[in-house]
Amino acid sequence: xxxxxxxxxxxxxxxxxxxxxxxxxxxxxxxxxxxxxxxxxxxxxxxxxxxxxxxxxxxxxxxxxxxxxxxxxxxxxxxxxxxxxxxxxxxxxxxxxxxxxxxxxxxxxxxxxxxxxxxxxxxxxxxxxxxxxxxxxxxxxxxxxxxxxxxxxxxxxxxxxxxxxxxxxxxxxxxxxxxxxxxxxxxxxxxxxxxxxxxxxxxxxxxxxxxxxxxxxxxxxxxxxxxxxxxxxxxxxxxxxxxxxxxxxxxxxxxxxxxxxxxxxxxxxxxxxxxxxxxxxxxxxxxxxxxxxxxxxxxxxxxxxxxxxxxxxxxxxxxxxxxxxxxxxxxxxxxxxxxxxxxxxxxxxxxxxxxxxxxxxxxxxxxxxxxxxxxxxxxxxxxxxxxxxxxxxxxxxxxxxxxxxxxxxxxxxxxxxxxxxxxxxxxxxxxxxxxxxxxxxxxxxxxxxxxxxxxxxxxxxxxxxxxxxxxxxxxxxxxxxxxxxxxxxxxxxxxxxxxxxxxxxxxxxxxxxxxxxxxxxxxxxxxxxxxxxxxxxxxxxxxxxxxxxxxxxxxxxxxxxxxxxxxxxxxxxxxxxxxxxxxxxxxxxxxxxxxxxxxxxxxxxxxxxxxxxxxxxxxxxxxxxxxxxxxxxxxxxxxxxxxxxxxxxxxxxxxxxxxxxxxxxxxxxxxxxxxxxxxxxxxxxxxxxxxxxxxxxxxxxxxxxxxxxxxx
Ligand code: HDE
Numbered sequence: 001x002x003x004x005x006x007x008x009x010x011x012x013x014x015x016x017x018x019x020x021x022x023x024x025x026x027x028x029x030x031x032x033x034x035x036x037x038x039x040x041x042x043x044x045x046x047x048x049x050x051x052x053x054x055x056x057x058x059x060x061x062x063x064x065x066x067x068x069x070x071x072x073x074x075x076x077x078x079x080x081x082x083x084x085x086x087x088x089x090x091x092x093x094x095x096x097x098x099x100x101x102x103x104x105x106x107x108x109x110x111x112x113x114x115x116x117x118x119x120x121x122x123x124x125x126x127x128x129x130x131x132x133x134x135x136x137x138x139x140x141x142x143x144x145x146x147x148x149x150x151x152x153x154x155x156x157x158x159x160x161x162x163x164x165x166x167x168x169x170x171x172x173x174x175x176x177x178x179x180x181x182x183x184x185x186x187x188x189x190x191x192x193x194x195x196x197x198x199x200x201x202x203x204x205x206x207x208x209x210x211x212x213x214x215x216x217x218x219x220x221x222x223x224x225x226x227x228x229x230x231x232x233x234x235x236x237x238x239x240x241x242x243x244x245x246x247x248x249x250x251x252x253x254x255x256x257x258x259x260x261x262x263x264x265x266x267x268x269x270x271x272x273x274x275x276x277x278x279x280x281x282x283x284x285x286x287x288x289x290x291x292x293x294x295x296x297x298x299x300x301x302x303x304x305x306x307x308x309x310x311x312x313x314x315x316x317x318x319x320x321x322x323x324x325x326x327x328x329x330x331x332x333x334x335x336x337x338x339x340x341x342x343x344x345x346x347x348x349x350x351x352x353x354x355x356x357x358x359x360x361x362x363x364x365x366x367x368x369x370x371x372x373x374x375x376x377x378x379x380x381x382x383x384x385x386x387x388x389x390x391x392x393x394x395x396x397x398x399x400x401x402x403x404x405x406x407x408x409x410x411x412x413x414x415x416x417x418x419x420x421x422x423x424x425x426x427x428x429x430x431x432x433x434x435x436x437x438x439x440x441x442x443x444x445x446x447x448x449x450x451x452x453x454x455x456x457x458x459x460x461x462x463x464x465x466x467x468x469x470x471x472x473x474x475x476x477x478x479x480x481x482x483x484x485x486x487x488x489x490x491x492x493x494x495x496x497x498x499x500x501x502x503x504x505x506x507x508x509x510x511x512x513x514x515x516x517x518x519x520x521x522x523x524x525x526x527x528x529x530x531x532x533x534x535x536x537x538x539x540x541x542x543x544x545x546x547x548x549x550x551x552x553x554x555x556x557x558x559x560x561x562x563x564x565x566x567x568x569x570x571x572x573x574x575x576x577x578x579x580x581x582x583x584x585x586x587x588x589x590x591x592x593x594x595x596x597x598x599x600x601x602x603x604x605x606x607x608x609x610x611x612x613x614x615x616x617x618x619x620x621x622x623x624x625x626x627x628x629x630x631x632x633x634x635x636x637x638x639x640x641x642x643x644x645x646x647x648x649x650x651x652x653x654x655x656x657x658x659x660x661x662x663x664x665x666x667x668x669x670x671x672x673x674x675x676x677x678x679x680x681x682x683x684x685x686x687x688x689x690x691x692x693x694x695x696x697x698x699x700x701x702x703x704x705x706x707x708x709x710x711x712x
Contacts, residue, residue: 029056030063085136085319090103094226107138109137113130115128116129117180118179124257124263131148135381143343154193158358192487194491217240231430237286244554261618297448309543374397464546563646565631566630568627592610612642620655627661647671
């Protein structure tokens with residue numbers, strides 16, 4: 001049974017069989033022997049040497065010595081959750097995959113979100129792509145959609161992947177910097193790879209610093225194929241759109257959070273699920289009949305291109321809900337093994353050269369990470385379909401397969417296991433006609449690298465453009481070699497001259513037209529072949545590309561910090577708390593210390609945080625609770641600078657702040673008092689009950705439009 005939803009779920013039941021609890025049990029060795037002393041090793045005399053004979057000590061230490069496995073070479077840091085995918089609209093005309101055709105069908109899933117570049121212990125807040133990998137435990141076998149939160153990729157061909165990753169990872173001589181792209185080797189590579197320019201726009205946008213893993217989109221990136229019962233083929237792009245909208249934190253906030261709570265995203269996902277705020281996404285598809293493959297001004301096989309929603313709308317057909325936290329991080333989130341090659345009948349690959357390379361990489365990497373070809377037997381990776389084949393043995397084999405024959409054809413085993421006919425669910429690849437010269441070349445249809453970068457940049461709102469410019473300025477300012485900065489600014493010039501000019505001005509170089517081959521490159525460099533045609537995008541602006549257009553009118557699961565102190569107005573606090581929680585928000589109390597706070601009506605409140613144990617960056621909005629005595633306490637020297645810092649920082653990060661009654665002194669001593677225009681994010685005592693206004697401001701996420709003024 002799925003514990004949180006009480007709905008039957010085949011995968012949860014399967015995992016239960018492999019789960020154990022130590023509750024009320026006696027301590028044992030791995031051989032089941034009960035242990036009666038776990039405090040002292042066996043010694044020759046109480047002050048003597050330990051004895052080799054001590055098998056209990058040896059077993060315990062040996063197991064400990066081998067507890068670590070290699071972290072993922074990319075996407076090492078992750079957070080996972082169980083959930084369910086529900087089909088709301090059948091895709092029967094397009095695919096025969098049963099989980100996408102049987103209306104109302106619920107399929108268990110396990111999802112793992114990740115950053116790409118950093119090590120397992122690095123910060124959640126790195127400017128980075130986020131992985132969004134989904135394992136669908138379908139009745140036809142496991143289907144893995146190994147997606148990202150951005151719809152395109154840096155490179156067009158898998159052969160460049162190790163170069164890309166080596167460039168972005170910490171530099172090889174000193175292993176600096178961790179979980180950051182702001183360094184010479186990354187920008188050196190990027191400045192020489194114009195095909196990455198579209199992805200660079202995404203990674204430099206605030207999409208790379210999500211507010212929450214629950215507030216990110218998911219994209220399959222590549223075009224895949226759907227095949228229906230009649231064998232008809234459609235190209236398909238996969239989309240997940242979060243019900244809470246797509247939101248980010250400010251870059252300065254991300255940097256502070258990396259110190260204050262580097263597990264911010266992990267914690268947020270965990271707490272939301274524990275609180276019953278189950279994250280939800282609409283699942284949608286863009287469908288293109290096979291015969292329309294060449295109807296676009298880009299190649300559907302090129303993973304640096306998206307299909308604008310204006311050209312092919314996203315049809316929403318299902319809901320993805322995460323409703324259960326893992327019981328054990330290592331057993332589930334760490335050992336889960338995804339592979340874009342895990343497909344089922346009705347879904348097939350395209351010849352996207354990036355996807356083709358991935359189809360090799362994922363099993364290969366599990367062999368080194370999980371150590372054996374039997375990684376499919378680890379409970380989290382098991383299909384809910386039973387496994388029958390003649391594969392045998394290998395490290396850590398779990399299944400005991402009965403019978404004498406482990407080959408096919410056989411007569412000894414009665415010919416079993418039998419091949420399945422297609423009508424019985426047997427998988428058959430699409431019979432695609434392929435003919436061609438054996439070449440090591442890039443298709444000419446992949447040669448436009450700037451038009452969709454322009455489309456993305458032009459589609460951003462003014463604050464989003466500003467953030468993108470500032471991100472590039474930050475990153476390139478960390479590049480020590482001026483020639484790399486100059487080459488990069490030259491690339492940006494092909495996307496937008498103002499963008500290039502603004503970045504150039506701040507990073508101390510001039511915008512120059514790129515000359516190829518570049519003087520600083522080896523004479524035989526093939527870089528000239530990688531250059532792009534200059535094309536204008538067919539569509540000038542695509543609304544779906546701006547996060548600002550995804551704002552939803554909800555404060556569901558938003559975290560609101562209430563700053564309180566002794567004598568605080570209990571009535572006002574309770575009233576506001578009830579209203580905010582009624583809208584689904586979470587209220588947390590912050591006081592000068594963790595000691596219980598006495599209110600003006602004699603009741604006590606228990607703060608969750610003290611002013612020194614948390615920071616404004618951990619909250620979406622602030623309420624400075626009123627009450628004369630409370631404000632007096634907040635104004636004593638040891639509290640005053642902490643409270644003002646809270647307010648100023650929240651204001652700088654464009655959050656909603658509600659000043660309760662009697663808080664005038666705090667208001668006037670904070671940066672908020674310098675505001676020159678009406679600011680929908682600032683709500684004050686003068687206005688009486690302004691709860692509705694406060695809720696509206698929180699629902700807008702941030703007041704980015706006022707950023708210039710706020711940060712002045
Ligand atoms: Fe991956 N990628 N990737 N990737 N990828 C891995 O597999 C690889 C690419 C993605 O939570 C690795 O099990 C190559 C695109 C996610 O466990 C590895 C290429 C997209 C995850 C690997 C790509 C992704 C991975 C490392 C270019 C978005 C985390 C550990 C040819 C569609 C899965 C592992 C998890 C993980 C290889 C490009 C998404 C090494 C060679 C494009 C979400 O196999």
